[in-house]
Amino acid sequence: MHCPYCRHTDTRVLDSRVAEDGTSIRRRRSCSDCEKRFTTVEAMQLTVVKRSGATEPFSREKAVGGVRKACKGRPVSDDDLARLGSQVEDTLRGSGWAEVPANEVGLAILGPLRELDEVAYLRFASVYRAFESADDFETEIAVLRAERSPTGTEPELVSPRQPRPQGGSSPPSGPTSGGPRDGTATT
Numbered sequence: 001m002h003c004p005y006c007r008h009t010d011t012r013v014l015d016s017r018v019a020e021d022g023t024s025i026r027r028r029r030s031c032s033d034c035e036k037r038f039t040t041v042e043a044m045q046l047t048v049v050k051r052s053g054a055t056e057p058f059s060r061e062k063a064v065g066g067v068r069k070a071c072k073g074r075p076v077s078d079d080d081l082a083r084l085g086s087q088v089e090d091t092l093r094g095s096g097w098a099e100v101p102a103n104e105v106g107l108a109i110l111g112p113l114r115e116l117d118e119v120a121y122l123r124f125a126s127v128y129r130a131f132e133s134a135d136d137f138e139t140e141i142a143v144l145r146a147e148r149s150p151t152g153t154e155p156e157l158v159s160p161r162q163p164r165p166q167g168g169s170s171p172p173s174g175p176t177s178g179g180p181r182d183g184t185a186t187t
């Protein structure tokens with residue numbers, strides 16, 4: 001590769017280090033012309049095999065693209081999605097295979113997405129697993145409830161500070177609803 005500073009095509013490797021997880025190698029390089037230093041990362045090309053048999057390089061953007069729709073209107077930021085894309089890539093790379101079937105990408109998304117947002121997870125799972133009826137949602141929700149750790153945060157189960165009045169009923173009248181006539185002096 002050429003020098004990112006001066007485009008010179010000849011560089012020298014000063015140092016090579018295998019990443020801790022063993023999935024990539026970093027090389028510290030020096031340009032033999034301008035002598036500036038930079039680092040390159042060498043990683044296995046992760047390839048996704050589609051159902052048709054066609055292959056394409058794994059793309060975080062593409063993997064996250066399908067999730068983005070499921071997150072519409074949910075409190076999920078671009079950073080969250082970027083992190084999810086990175087988690088998915090780590091999972092797939094962690095399998096050690098150079099080629100992964102497309103459905104493995106979907107499976108790798110399900111776990112971290114469930115952590116991120118349960119509603120988005122259900123939406124994504126409903127498409128990915130081709131839910132056919134409300135029963136499928138019910139089953140999935142039952143699994144979610146069963147697996148939700150009791151020590152974890154339970155945002156929906158916290159008791160509200162004020163009991164919400166039931167819709168339809170008239171507002172509660174206070175004990176001193178008699179009006180101002182009590183206060184008027186009568187002489």
Ligand SMILES: [Zn+2]
Nearest residue numbers: 003006031034
């Ligand atoms: Zn250079």
